[in-house]
Amino acid sequence: MTTTSPLTTFSSVYFSPQIGEDDEKDENEICGSGSFANASSVPDIDTIDNATPHSAISPMARRILLGDDSDEEIDYESGIASGRIADVENEETASHNNINQIEGQHSLPNVQDYKISVAAGSVEEPSSSFFYSSTVMKILYPALFSFLVIAIILLFSLGAIAGIDNRESSKQIEFSEDSGTPYEDSDIPYDKHYDDRWTHLQNYMVKYGITAPERFFDEGSSQINSPQSQAIRWLAEEDHQFPTLPTHEQDLTTEEGYSLVTRYAMAVLYFSTDGKNWDSSYNFLDPDKATCDWFQVFAPPTGELGVLCNQTTRRIIGLSLISNNVAGAIPSELSKLTSLEYFESIENSFAGTIPSDLGKLTGMKTFVVAFNQLTGKLPSWMPQAWSNLEFLYLSNNSFSGTIPDEFFAFQKLSVLALDDNILSGKTDVIWNSMQSLEYVYLEDNDFTGTLPNLVTEYNSALITLDISSNRMRGTLPNELFQLNRLEILDLHGNQFDSTLPSTIPENNDRLKFVALQKNILRGTIPSTIANLRQLSHLDVTNNKLSGTIPIELERLHDTMSYLFLGANAYQEGPIPSLFYALTNLRELSLKSSRLTGTIAGVIGALEAIRVLDLDDNRLTGSIPNEIGMLTNLQFLLLNRNELSFKVPGDSLSKLKKLRCLLLDNNHLFGDLNPICGLEFLNLVYVDCGEIACLEGCCNCCTDGQSCHDNTQISNQDPVWEADYTRQFFDFTTGDDGKFYSNGNDDYW
DSSP states (O other), X not given: OOOSSOOOOSSSOOEEEOOOOOSSOOTTOSSOOOOOOOEEEEESOOSSSSOOGGGSOOTTHHHHHHSSOOOOOEETTTTEEHXXXXXHHHHHHHHHHHHHHHHTTSSSOXXXXXXXXXXXXXXXXXXXXXXXXXXXXXXXXXXXXXXHHHHHHHHHHHHHHHHHHHHHHHHHTSBOTTTSSBOGGGGSOOOTTOSOHHHHHHHXXXXXXXSOGGGGSOTXXXXXXXXXXXXXXXXXXXXXXXXXXXXXXXXXXXXXXXXXXXXXXXXXXXXXXXXXXXXXXXTTTOTTSOGGGOEEEETTTTEEEEEEEETTTTEEEEEEEESSOXXXXXXXXXXXXXXXXXXXXXXXXXXXXOOGGGGGOTTOOEEEEESSEEEEEOOTTHHHHTTTOOEEEOOSSEEEEOOOGGGGGOSSOOEEEOOSSEEEEEOHHHHHHOTTOOEEEOOSSEEEOOOOTTHHHHOTTOSEEEOOSSOOEEOOOTTGGGOTTOOEEEOXXXXXXXXXXXXXXXXXXXXXEEEOOSSOOEEOOOGGGGGBTTOOEEEOOSSEEOSOOOGGGGGGTTTOOEEEOOXXXXXXXXXXXXXXXXXXXXXXXXXXXXXXXXXXXXXXXXXXXXXXXXXXXXXXXXXXXXXXXXXXXXXXXXXXXXXXXXXOHHHHTTOTTOOEEEOOSSEEEEEOGGXXXXXXXXXXXXXXXXXXXXXXXXXXEOTTSOOSOTTOOOOOOOOGGGTTOOOEEXXXXXXXXXXXXXXXXXXX
């Protein structure tokens, strides 16, 4: 499944889902396709405060970015956090105090103190002093005045000559287009009053390897309009932060050099990504704000986006760009942000490859570029260069090729998200070497290979494992359900050909979500599945399971909310009574399960149920009147059975939330007009000529003819970005597609 936009994010960001559409509809889904949902411009997952790794979040972000755990009051109109203002004010106060302290070290009082002393009569006039003799003063004053005038004239003359010399010198350090490098004379000391800022800035960036000379020109032309030259122009002509530029001797190890280069790098980022068309400016290129103030604060839970600085060192430690129409290449100049630990771009349009120069950012801990347009192979330099990396999210791009063997060198990686790319090959390097992994997302690629038998030995830290919709094969490891930290297991849509592992420790209270549909699983569902005491979601549809459904599932009545067991070869028999005891069920599918017998009236006990799918069985008898007790029911699929007797129209009319009703291919008769006024009902199929229904309310099916696509399976394709909750239901009837939003009906 290829999705179009994301849900999540960093800094202090939260994603909220919207409905998205798959590029290709899953032909095995009817009322339950899950797809990742789109976010509006601002996401819904707080990446600093309430971080969860599977939502692309660093839990250390607030401590890293702000230097403490204190809460901040935010002025939303100005977009400034008061904590930052307080820090700046304290720095200014400290600087002022330092100045006073230095002045206080002089042996003579300052002017103000001297005036106070004179006014108080505490300063004695030295009568014997030569300079205080009235006779001498009358002689010297005119002479001193004349000398001062002459000195001023001489200084002006010398200054004019020096100015001419400096202008001549400026020609010597001018950037050379022919050689592509500064002239050798570029080490001439820079005059602080130098007026050719453009040339000086260009030479500075080239001298220290910030930007290659040719990058100041547009590719393939001599036009000086590249992002780098635009950044230089802005610094030279519009910026107010550097009235005096650093000299060529003040390299990146100096505060002046570092500040200039990081500001230049941020300006290059802005011009490289069409900054004027960003949805929010983040205060970028505000000439009166320091680079660390190029951020904006949004209402909770979004928080700060843009440049994120450590408030103690005032160094850039993070960049957060969320759903902001950022389009273009990642500039290599970002490699000069030597303190950068955190980079995040979600739902933007970064294109091209990840620059290898970013390998110089040896402190990188979190790197997230998800739902962008990056291409190429996964960088093999990452593990060695970013040895401290903990979170790597490259989801929903167009990366291709295999996972590099070098990835074994990741020693601290906790989250690996490579889902929704065009990656292929085996995944052995992950299972055999990266033992620190807790969250693995590889779904929707073209991976092959198997899972390791010794999964508990090599991957004991796993909390979430999602390798769905690939071409994985082989058997499921016997130890799979013995991973004592595992909470999410999604292997659906592969080619695993084996039985379900039966060795499940008693009272496993961690595993909540198991999705194994669309594989080649054989044998029976083991009774030990009930040892997963917190299991909320179990989907094994579209396999080759046989035998009977274990009665032990009844023990999960407190937790089970989503149970899809259909399209298997179970032993023929009635609806197991255990299902009537699972009163917290929200969705139940027993489609194509060889069921016989009747639907018991006790079904009215399933008060929480939203989806009831009993399609394509051999059920007989009537639809019980108790069906009207299921007031939360939205999708009722009873088609392709042998049901008879009068349809309970009055009972069905009590289902105020009903949206989808399939009764075709049965032997029912009667009047269904009472349901036609239901507010949400928009899809009804009945047998033509057997059930009366107002025109425009029902679609009728003729016996023996195809009425709609009866091969569909009601299930879910869960995605991690939505925390594995259902995003929407879909229902496809031939060329006519019906989509239903899930609203707030999250099921667990």
